[in-house]
Amino acid sequence: MSDNAVYITDISAFLPNPPVTNDGMERILGQVGERTSRARRLVLRANGITSRHYAIDPDTLRPNFSNAEMTAEAIRGLNTSQWSLTDLDCLSCGTSIPDQIMPNHAVMVQGQLELHHCEAVATSGVCISGVTALKYAYMGVLSGVHQNAIATGSDLASGSMKADNFSHEIEAKVNNLGKQPELAFEKDFLRWMLSDGAGAMLLRNTPAKDGLSLRIDWLDIISYAGEIAPCMYAGAVKNDDNTLTGWQSFSQRDCAENSVMAIKQDVKLLNDNIIHYTVEKPLAELQEKHSLHADEIDWFIPHYSSAFFREKLLDGLKAVNFEIPMARWFTNLATKGNTGAASIYIMLEALFRSGELKPGQKLLCYIPESGRFSTAFLHLTVV
Numbered sequence: 001m002s003d004n005a006v007y008i009t010d011i012s013a014f015l016p017n018p019p020v021t022n023d024g025m026e027r028i029l030g031q032v033g034e035r036t037s038r039a040r041r042l043v044l045r046a047n048g049i050t051s052r053h054y055a056i057d058p059d060t061l062r063p064n065f066s067n068a069e070m071t072a073e074a075i076r077g078l079n080t081s082q083w084s085l086t087d088l089d090c091l092s093c094g095t096s097i098p099d100q101i102m103p104n105h106a107v108m109v110q111g112q113l114e115l116h117h118c119e120a121v122a123t124s125g126v127c128i129s130g131v132t133a134l135k136y137a138y139m140g141v142l143s144g145v146h147q148n149a150i151a152t153g154s155d156l157a158s159g160s161m162k163a164d165n166f167s168h169e170i171e172a173k174v175n176n177l178g179k180q181p182e183l184a185f186e187k188d189f190l191r192w193m194l195s196d197g198a199g200a201m202l203l204r205n206t207p208a209k210d211g212l213s214l215r216i217d218w219l220d221i222i223s224y225a226g227e228i229a230p231c232m233y234a235g236a237v238k239n240d241d242n243t244l245t246g247w248q249s250f251s252q253r254d255c256a257e258n259s260v261m262a263i264k265q266d267v268k269l270l271n272d273n274i275i276h277y278t279v280e281k282p283l284a285e286l287q288e289k290h291s292l293h294a295d296e297i298d299w300f301i302p303h304y305s306s307a308f309f310r311e312k313l314l315d316g317l318k319a320v321n322f323e324i325p326m327a328r329w330f331t332n333l334a335t336k337g338n339t340g341a342a343s344i345y346i347m348l349e350a351l352f353r354s355g356e357l358k359p360g361q362k363l364l365c366y367i368p369e370s371g372r373f374s375t376a377f378l379h380l381t382v383v
Contacts (some may be wrong), residue, residue, distance in 0.1 A: 006141045007383065008214040010202045012077030013349040015336065016065045017058060019051035020195075029058050029191060030163025036340050040337025043192040052195035052337025054158040063096020066099045067156040070198040072112035072339070074345075075150060078202050082209055086116055094133030095125040095154045096340050097234070097263075109152065117148070125372040126232055127303060128221060130199070130341035132376065135219050147205050154198035155340035157263065160234065161191045166259050181222040187262050193305060195337035207383050212357055214348075217379040218290060224277045231270050232370045234263045261341065271369050274309065278368035278375035279316035286377055287322060294320035298361035300324045301351065302331060303343045303368065311365075324364075343367075344378075357382045 026036060027372070045103055055065035056371075065073075071093060075085075093106040104122035123132040129155020137149035166187070204379060207213035229242035236244040237260060247260050286292055288339050294317070304313055310326075317323050330351050338344055344367050351357065365378040 001375055003112065004142060004144075004364060005025055006138050007207045008201050008216065008348075008380070009202055009204050010079045010198065011081075011345065011349040011352045012074050013178040013197065013199045013342075014070055014074040014077060014328065014347045015053040015197045015339075016055040016070055017053055017347070018056055019050050019335070020058070020248065022049075026322040028058065028061065028160055028361055029055050029158065030061075032163045032166045032188070037188055038194050039188045043189055045306040046306055047193060047338075048310075048334055049193075049337050050334050052339075053197060054157055054227055055156050055196045058124075062245050065156070065196075067095055067097065067154055067198075068108040068112050069104065069142045070156060070196065071109045071152050071200070072134070073103070074152060074154070074198040074200040075090045075109070075113060078150070078200055078250050083148070083202065083204070085113065085247045088115060088118050088148065089150035090119040090121070090140050091115065091152075092121045092123070092133040092137040092140075092149060093152045093154070094125070094131070094341050094360040095162065096124075096126045096129055096260040097155075097156060098111055098122070098124075099156075103302050106327075107116070113373035117175075121258050125341075125374070126369045127343065128367055128369040128371075128374050128376050130343075130345060130368050131219070131221060133377075134201065137220060138216055138219060139200075141203050141205050141210060145207075149203045151203060151347045152198060152200045153341040153343075155194070155342050156196045156248060157190075157194035157340065158196050159233060160263055161194065164183065165262060185372050187264050189267060190263050190265055195339055197336065197339035197342040197346055197350055199342045201345065201348075212352070212359070213383050214352070214363065214380040215383050218378065219378045220282075220289075221374065221376045223374040224281070225374070228273060228277065229269065230266075230372050231273070232263070232265045233262050238264070238266070238363055239250065249362060265370065273373060274368060274370055275316040279313060279366070280320050282375050283317070283322050284320045287320070292322075292330055292364075292379075294324050297324055297364045299351065299357075299363045300329045300366070301344065301363060302329060302366040303335070303347070307333065
């Protein structure tokens with residue numbers, strides 16, 4: 001076997017608590033203000049998600065998993081029949097929203113697992129943070145520095161979307177306006193889009209002795225932050241000139257009354273640019289770089305945040321002569337929700353265990369990020 005090949009030999013996913021239907025979301029997350037959200041039905045009709053999971057106990061309505069705990073549960077789900085955690089060389093963990101600013105997410109996961117000493121690295125960002133963690137693990141094994149590594153992607157969005165987090169903002173608006181205001185759409189929109197979950201992949205320099213493995217052929221991550229303004233952000237306020245003012249510039253009272261720590265998204269900027277910057281522009285380059293041909297792709301695994309973008313994504317593929325028929329697409333967005341950095345792990349885990357994969361098949365994964373418009377493409381071969 002080639003010394004410079006890297007294989008994903010197992011994938012695990014963890015989704016906390018029973019699935020939550022559309023009608024049950026506002027009970028779990030809480031109602032902001034005195035009226036139910038008018039954006040909820042509009043957003044849910046467009047995103048096509050019918051159920052998702054939250055790290056919130058459905059009876060007590062209190063958080064019952066941390067991000068690190070979810071990630072540790074995903075790692076515990078990996079098959080240890082041919083391998084042991086005591087042999088781990090590198091732990092690489094990506095997330096959008098860690099439980100704390102410091103220490104980093106990876107060492108907290110390592111602590112949850114009570115792992116022996118190993119290299120522990122955390123990557124940040126939004127949806128791509130799980131892929132940057134995967135790339136770090138991949139490069140470590142590819143270079144020969146490590147014989148194995150675990151990469152994870154996880155997100156716990158519910159903690160920042162609970163109604164209590166917006167109470168100070170609503171109260172301040174009531175006092176200033178003398179009426180019952182609604183939460184700004186840029187914040188309310190994401191309350192009905194995001195959910196919780198974690199995934200883990202075991203990477204080794206040899207394929208599994210039994211069953212299938214996924215050989216990583218290449219993994220490219222491209223950022224266009226030098227060309228376009230921030231679109232999705234948290235812990236900051238966006239100014240009229242498109243710059244961000246971070247949370248440390250605000251008093252605690254101002255942070256609370258403006259929900260500075262909430263996740264926000266410029267929906268117009270997203271709709272106008274996401275396909276061009278994460279599909280058309282990079283794929284035009286990657287086709288030439290990797291001699292990539294659409295008819296050679298057996299499975300296309302796209303991470304899109306909403307079914308609203310499904311047809312737009314297909315149009316983007318067609319625009320650069322890379323049409324992959326939807327019959328060869330795989331997604332579980334409708335039932336697992338948009339779990340951010342964990343999404344590609346949760347999709348690949350389901351496909352990996354589906355019985356549909358056959359040796360020799362080619363997989364192309366697409367992971368966009370609207371933070372400041374980045375994209376990742378991952379090419380795998382089933383062995």
